[in-house]
Amino acid sequence: MTTDNIQDRALNALRFLAVDAVQQANSGHPGLPMGAAAMAYTIWTRHLRHNPRNPHWADRDRFVLSGGHGSALLYALLHLTGYDLPLDEIKRFRQWGSLTPGHPEYGLTPGVEVTTGPLGQGFANGVGFAIAEAHLAATFNKNGHKIVDHYTYAIVTDGDLMEGVSAEAASLAGHLSLGKLIYLYDDNHISIEGSTDLAFTEDRAARFEAYGWHVQRVADGNDVEAIDVAIRAAKADPRPSIIMCRTIIGYGAPHKQNTSGAHGSPLGDEELAAAKENLGWPVEPRFYIPEDVLAFYREAVKRGEDAEKAWNTRFDAYRAEFADLAAEFERRMAGRLPDGWAENLPTFPPDAKGMATRAASGKVLNLLAGRIPELLGGSADLAPSTKTWLDGYDAFSKETPAGRNFHFGVREHAMGAIVNGMAVHGGLVPFGATFLVFSDYMRGALRVGALSHYPAIWVFTHDSIGVGEDGPTHQPVEHVAALRAIPGLTVIRPGDANETLAAWRLAIAHRDGPTALILTRQNLPTLDLLPSTFSLVGKGAYVLKDFGENPALILMASGSEVHLVLAAGERLAAEGVAVRVVSFPSWELFEKQEPAYRESVLPPQVGARLAVEAGIAQGWEKYVGTDGGVLSIEHYGASAPAKTLFEKYGFTVENVVAMARGLL
Secondary structure (H helix, E strand, C coil), X not given: CCCCCHHHHHHHHHHHHHHHHHHHHCCCCCHXXXXXXXXXXXXXXXXXXXXXXXXXXXXXXXXXXXXXXXXXXXXXXHHHHCCCCCHHHHHCCCCCCCCCCCCCCCCCCCCCCCCCCCCCHHHHHHHHHHHHHHHHHHHHCEXXXXXCCCCEEEEEEHHHHHCHHHHHHHHHHHHHCCCCEEEEEEECCEECCEEHHHCCCCCHHHHHHHHCCEEEEECCCCCHHHHHHHHHHHHHCCCCEEEEEECCCCCCCCCCCCCHHHCCCCCCHHHHHHHHHHCCCCCCCCCCCCHHHHHHHHHHHHHHHHHHHHHHHHHXXXXXXXXXXXXHHHHHHCCCCCCCCCCCCCCCCCEEEEEEHHHHHHHHHHHHHHHCCCEEEEECCCHHHHCCCCCCCCECCCCCCCCCEEECCCCHHHHHHHHHHHHHHCCXXXXXXXXXXXXXXXXXXXXXXXXXXXXXXXXXXXCCHHHHHHCHHHCCCCHHHHHHCCCCCEEECCCCHHHHHHHHHHHHHCCCCCEEEECCCCXXXXXXXXXXXXXXXXXXXXXXEEECCCCCEEEEECHHHHHHHHHHHHHHHHCCCCEEEEECCCHHHHHCCCHHHHHXXXXXXXXXXXXXXXXXXXXXXXXXXXXXXXXXXXXXXXXCCHHHHHHHCCCCHHHHHHHHHHHC
16 A cells, blocks of 8 residues: 555655665664554654754753664664765665774764664763763753753664663663653563563563553554653653654564564565555665655754754843853863863872771862862762762752752662763763772673763773772772773773872873773772873873882882782892882883883883782783793782781782792
């Protein structure tokens, strides 16, 4: 059958533009675009406030395709509504160098708000968006001036809801009553292996009601009017909303719809042709977009420009009454840090007893919080231990959304993805904290954040066997190496309080990707460091001390082991050995330096090198070379006082000296 109804033809244009892209690539997921088209259409043509000509407009609504495997649907929406995504890029779906990769990637394709595909990440990122909107609204909206007033919409899937990260995030979103969060659930009852009855049979509606969400059901996921009514009701409710739309995966494909065969493989030419005939769409040409349908979708450009102009008018009125706040809002949304935020920071005096780097971090964080009002964050129920509470500021809650402290609860994975969303939203410099050993629980979010250059800051404390009596379950011997293995994540393990101060400066200034600060539970001596420590830490590694000229041996370490190699260097120097001691807080920063600098720190002619780290040795071989060695821990720890563990495992001056002698 054919139809003259513009809405029906617009829906089919959306479906088949996506599915033609999948077919041409001979790769991809046609089922979601075909089944979820009506949900996407309703959001994008009736509710989403956005400007395709300015994808970065501060007060736009955000849209997240959490089921990122259906990326062809998002790309079709972006092209049709007028974003800078030409049809040729749709035709190059999943090809080398295209703007239409297999899963949406933030920073690559105009209009893509977050990287999605690892299921549940987008769901939790959206919670971060809603938190950011609520906080900024509470901070800047004044006396009837609503300059921050936008929604976050998402299409979420069975797979998203199965993943634990979404359960963590949904629980927190309900607790916080994030009413600007509206999710449409593509409830098609099909996953890759078959029916969701195989593994996913709980009452999802009851589950979200228990989380404190507003839950609605739409019996026919192709019913645009019913979806529209549900979205309007969601906007009127103060709770986060989920609209359960009963859809048909691969809708319209006569032999594959409602089967797992429509999920992750192209339909094939015959089935694609049959689907087009079934829905009254021309079989040829591929990538067909009727002119009136394109004109209908492109109305989004004028609507968006008008919406932004209206907002600009409101903002001008706001500026006239609140000039300082308006300037502050513009600064934050532009990603500029406050002038002078890093000037005249007090340093820590030399102290043999010193302090734990987690304690130094807490002092620095609180100092910087007074200088950087957008700096905010929290921990996974560990603020007293991670030292990440901002003194004098409220906790973020339904009642106090301007609060800067976050109780994420024992939800590391959701914390990771939520902080990623907060970082991407704009206007905030967010951090999240937990024990280093629990970075495992948030690795999915860490990886996506690194891949996507999200400028989040991670505070990981209790960084080694120094955890002590809690034992091997809490002693992260392999975790620093695991984090260093993530491309794009800058890992900094400072060796004392002043290196910690420098590390925080670097983390806040680094807006092109995430930073992980690795901090101790146990006290470390505050060293009598060089005045240029701040800049030297930024180089990743530097000469802490040369004992004699023309060193015959290089000792290197990061974190709590720096003072150990320094003491060993003094002992060897007393024996007449020329020793260089290198503090090595960040491999990633060191690798960014010019070869000449790297060689000035680690002269290639000095082959006798010993690295010391209270974790596995993996990766240090790059810096010690074939003639060097590593004092490390290649096994799990034990439950005992930290001092005992360091002695039992050979992290003593005597053992470092003995190993060093063996290299000469």
